[in-house]
Amino acid sequence: MDTHERRWRSPELARTMASITGEVEAEWSGLCQEWEVLPGTPEERDLARMVAEEPHRFPWRVVDAALDRQPCPECAHPLGSGGRGCGPCDLADGHRYAAQEPDRPGVPPGNEHAVRVAWSVSRAPHRHTFRAVCGYQLCLPHLYAGELPSTPQAQRTRHLINRLTEAECAGVGSLAELAALAERRS
Template sequence: MGRPAVGTAPRRCTGCGGYEYGGAPACDVCRALVDGVVEEGWAEFARDFGEEADEEELAALVAAEPDRHDWRVLDGALDRLVCTGCGGRLGRGPVGCGPCDLAHGFRYVALEPDRPGVPPGNEHAVRVNVSVVRRPHVTSENELLLRRSALPGLLAGLLPTTEEAQRFAAVARRVPWPERAAAVEELVEEMFRRCREEGSLRAGEE
């Protein structure tokens, strides 16, 4: 499964009970869904080269020209390359791994075309949040909470208003744990209600 269609109401996850994608990386089901966003893009790209194509060679070609490919294609390529420094997936190693840090930096020169029907900048937001969720060990607990909580809405084609983004940041700074997660979830629900009223999100399961 890749990402949902634009305007599709987020669904509850069978694993964690939160919204699908938003429980990653702790929830195995949500983590697999987030990985599926990248894998969908890679599979569409690789299909054009046929089954005979060497996947590792193709990945190396993509990684050598990151600014010519969709971000999901680049992320999929990096997943298929082994880091010469730490031995893990290139770009997802520990902080301080030189080759991984370099590859991770190149992620953000990849193409981020917005899908039809989404506000400008939605794809960039999806791209950043997916990156954070798939590389959680290099970010703060606060940022991870905000990024993963916003991801279900972003994947549905939404984008927080400036005021909503400021409220998210304020909650992350001021509300203590463990109340913080519940407070962020309530802000997400408010954003969903606003988008349903505007017609940018179809009514559905909550």
């Protein structure tokens, strides 16, 4: 799914999505070079299929790139990104979490998992609740910058999101805006 065509809720989220997209593509290019596979060839499709079938052997960015390169046989969206209820997409989306998630240098343990989940939810919002999309999209730039909220901080964010309507969740652009909007409801 092309993250450059979508209108994101904030410039920070747009920059973060573009950065991660660049990393995903760079990781895929590196794997193709390592395996001596040219882009756009049947060998690339075979490599993508093999990565998707054995996600535990590869970093998550490689797995996500492999899924993007395979059309779902049922809905024709990139594998794992079709609507909920599409069997092959549901299966692929679940299997993506078997991939390796090594933390980046200088970030708290678990940060990479949080980045990965927020990235997946942000890329396929139609697969998740509007409140989950709101929370993950608002937090992704902070997660990508190396932050990891404490349990009480995450619970507070969720509490604030739960106070908003669906339209408000769709329009809120930052955690500060979320807090101000939700606090007016007190």
